[in-house]
Amino acid sequence: MALSILPIFAQYSVPSNLVANFERPGFITSAGQTSDAAIVKVLANTRLKLGLDYDIAAKPQAIENAKTLVLVLGVSNKGLGAAGLSLEQEIERVKNIVAEALKNNTRIISIHTGGTARRGEASNQVIELCVPVSNVVIVVEGGNNDGFFTSLCEKNNVPLVQVPSIAEAGNVLMSLFAAQ
């Protein structure tokens, strides 16, 4: 995670030391109950055939065997309601799942695809929780219009790959995983 230079890969090139650097089994969950997690799941598994496990509201034990955890960032009040969770309960769940990942040396990829709609105060809380513990952050550019991800990644020495579209976020995700 510690890099001497913290480039923002505006042309969505991926740092060479991260290419094929993440292993499977991988697990996708949300951090904030955004349904964008379903988009990332379909992108990763239906389109790119990465074969990652998925549970939008996964508990820590679900990721015990994962070598890579993909966190889809963004708070959705509707998603919280559908899962029967308050924001505080969801933040606790995310803290627990991150702690499980760190305990098992599971590497973390954080993805934000929801643009400005997933950048309110609650979403920012979740982002501030997940970005510092991530090995790489992928953000679709609309979600970083204010440079929030840029400054947070710089501060925490986390590489940031900014892409123009959700499809390109998928291409970055594909490049991160080692071939099986």
Add this chain to the structure above:
Amino acid sequence: MKKLFLVWFVLIGLFVSQAQTENGVALVMSEVKAGKGVEKILSLSDFSSQVKGTPFDTPVFFLGDIAGLLTKNAPEGFLSGKVAERQESTSKDYTVAIIAGAHANEIAGTLAAYWIIEHCRVSGGTLIVVPRANASAATWSISNAAAPILHYGARLSNLAHENGPDPDFFIPASALESFPALSGQEVRNLNRRYPGDPMGNRTSQTAYAITQLLMQNHVNAALDLHEASPGSSLAWSIITRPEYLDIAALAVLQIEEETGKSFHLESSREEFAGYSHWEWGKLGIRAFLVETLNPAQPSDDPTVDQIYNDKAPLAERIYIHLCTVKALVASAYEELGDLVALNIEGLPSSKEEVQKWLLGME
């Protein structure tokens, strides 16, 4: 071009303002001309008679292979020569419904439906289009906002057309006990009245007729086209029940590839009682609520230039609605598996093509 448009707009505005507003069917038929792909036109009252002859009755357009669809009530002359007799619909039919105009101030959805009616041909299944689900709402406006081709209406039914006054508060019929009461005027919000009640107010009767339309024609997938204000988190989103999120997610990817617009998804829940997608979904219909962004909402600001708006021009919103129709029809079909693919010809290839149509320059 702007000058030409203004002249055209004034003429069209005069024309539509003279349309008979006491009959919903007449109002809608004054705004749209059925193209060659339309096989038959029924009225919503053919599916539930309570709205017959009221400002809530509205045309229902059928495109594609309609032999298996309900035709018993088709008015004389409304059936094309291809339709000989009614046959029972079978599970092999792939039938999609496009419902627009539930909120008549969310104009891009209705115009997208009008595009389909005027330009498209369908094969491999049936497309049912209701461009003005709440025709009564098209007869009044809270701010005299205007748009080309159609009446810029209101979010709610016209109170003058209802069969009673608004209550003090309103709770959708299928809501849980914990559901917070809505403002009484929401009793005239079509998208809070599904699945509808034949004994309810006119808006609820309309919702009931639409639900009957979907059920009697064995609709597999239904799209409800809406718009949201710039400040709403719903702008540029698809909302659906949890079981249909994957279908919507696939569509989001296709929409982005075609238009460059990244939609987000919202998962609905019990608090969406009375909403189209929630209630239709209970009936096994793959139901999706689609929201583009209308810069004039929520006040229906009449000073907003819909055509040349720099954030969300009308042609772009219509184009994106139509791309969403194509994407959701395709991804819902993928999930359904063994049915014949529904092919829609005549969708626009660019927003510029839609702009020419809006300006009468095709």
